[in-house]
Amino acid sequence: MLGRVAIGVVRRKLMTKRRARPKVPPRILPLELFGLLVRSRPAMESTESTIRPPPPPTVDAFELEAVPFLPNVARYARLLTRDSADADDLTQETFLRAFKAWDSFRPGSDCRKWLFTICRNLYLRDRQRAERFVATDDADGELRATREMYFRVREQGCKDLFERIDLAPALDQGVRSLPPEYREVVVLIDIEDCSYADAAAALKVPIGTVRSRLFRARRLLQQTLMKHAEDLGFLTSVAEQPNTGGTRQ
Amino acid sequence: MTANLDPLMPCHEVVALLWEYLDEELDDTMRARIREHLDQCRGCTDHFTYEGAFLRTVTRVIEEPLETGALRERILAALREEGHERTP
Numbered sequence: 552m553l554g555r556v557a558i559g560v561v562r563r564k565l566m567t568k569r570r571a572r573p574k575v576p577p578r579i580l581p582l583e584l585f586g587l588l589v590r591s592r593p594a595m596e597s598t599e600s601t602i603r604p605p606p607p608p609t610v611d612a613f614e615l616e617a618v619p620f621l622p623n624v625a626r627y628a629r630l631l632t633r634d635s636a637d638a639d640d641l642t643q644e645t646f647l648r649a650f651k652a653w654d655s656f657r658p659g660s661d662c663r664k665w666l667f668t669i670c671r672n673l674y675l676r677d678r679q680r681a682e683r684f685v686a687t688d689d690a691d692g693e694l695r696a697t698r699e700m701y702f703r704v705r706e707q708g709c710k711d712l713f714e715r716i717d718l719a720p721a722l723d724q725g726v727r728s729l730p731p732e733y734r735e736v737v738v739l740i741d742i743e744d745c746s747y748a749d750a751a752a753a754l755k756v757p758i759g760t761v762r763s764r765l766f767r768a769r770r771l772l773q774q775t776l777m778k779h780a781e782d783l784g785f786l787t788s789v790a791e792q793p794n795t796g797g798t799r800q
Numbered sequence: 801m802t803a804n805l806d807p808l809m810p811c812h813e814v815v816a817l818l819w820e821y822l823d824e825e826l827d828d829t830m831r832a833r834i835r836e837h838l839d840q841c842r843g844c845t846d847h848f849t850y851e852g853a854f855l856r857t858v859t860r861v862i863e864e865p866l867e868t869g870a871l872r873e874r875i876l877a878a879l880r881e882e883g884h885e886r887t888p
Binding site for chain 2: 611613614618621622623625626629630639642643646647650651691694697698701704705710711712713714718719722723726737738740741742746747762765766769772773776
């Protein structure tokens with residue numbers, strides 16, 4: 552679908568699939584895992600050269616396939632729970648659950664995504680959420696506010712804000728500060744690459760709720776970034792910026 | 801000159817679909833209509849480019865894997881235990 556039409560530089564920028572990234576971690580096994588890999592051969596280290604890798608037939612696929620995603624799952628859990636101790640517990644539970652269910656993993660499918668799904672389900676099971684949250688179903692209002700923020704940036708000549716300053720720390724903090732309901736949709740859609748429909752099914756909410764929560768989450772994140780840019784002196788403070796409309800040029 | 805049977809979408813309608821476009825949630829027809837608008841509207845193109853950069857930044861930052869030194873040890877130990885239970 553992408554690139555089927557000749558397009559200009561700007562178009563290429565727009566169409567670059569922002570989610571393009573390697574899904575599979577390097578198949579380098581940490582030394583510490585070798586002992587785990589060959590459960591039935593504990594004597595290997597003492598009788599064989601320690602630099603010789605274990606032969607493939609005895610290698611347990613779980614450690615090869617799943618454990619390398621630990622840093623990704625830990626990150627994912629940290630985003631969901633916000634609390635680092637809870638996140639560690641959730642990560643551990645995810646791997647134990649995955650280990651027990653390893654027979655149900657389809658070889659060749661996306662292990663990272665499979666782990667994320669287990670992690671998310673464990674998180675949601677514990678959270679017993681939904682009922683106590685009333686969604687603001689005003690996606691259009693969120694879009695308007697987002698647009699106004701863009702106009703502000705544009706008028707101050709900072710359209711390339713994301714290339715000019717390191718927004719990572721502020722953004723990281725911003726995501727963690729989001730209320731859980733908003734953070735969840737960001738995690739599902741921006742990390743898991745879920746469609747809006749899939750996110751709605753996972754969270755058991757209507758798709759319109761996903762849409763409005765996502766839009767609000769992004770608006771809140773942009774607010775955080777604006778504040779950060781102000782603090783660094785890249786933008787002047789929120790002061791009365793005129794709300795100019797978009798114009799076709 | 802050919803008649804334009806499908807008038808260009810106005811800016812406000814295009815911007816209303818900003819996130820759905822960038823998230824690839826739109827069907828091919830609507831996507832094509834937005835592209836058509838963007839081809840002719842520098843203001844919206846700039847806005848979409850800006851928001852696209854925002855989304856890429858979000859994805860990059862939130863996907864940064866964590867350092868898991870101590871946690872890794874803990875989980876490996878738990879898995880070992882689990883493994884012994886599973887394979888007596």
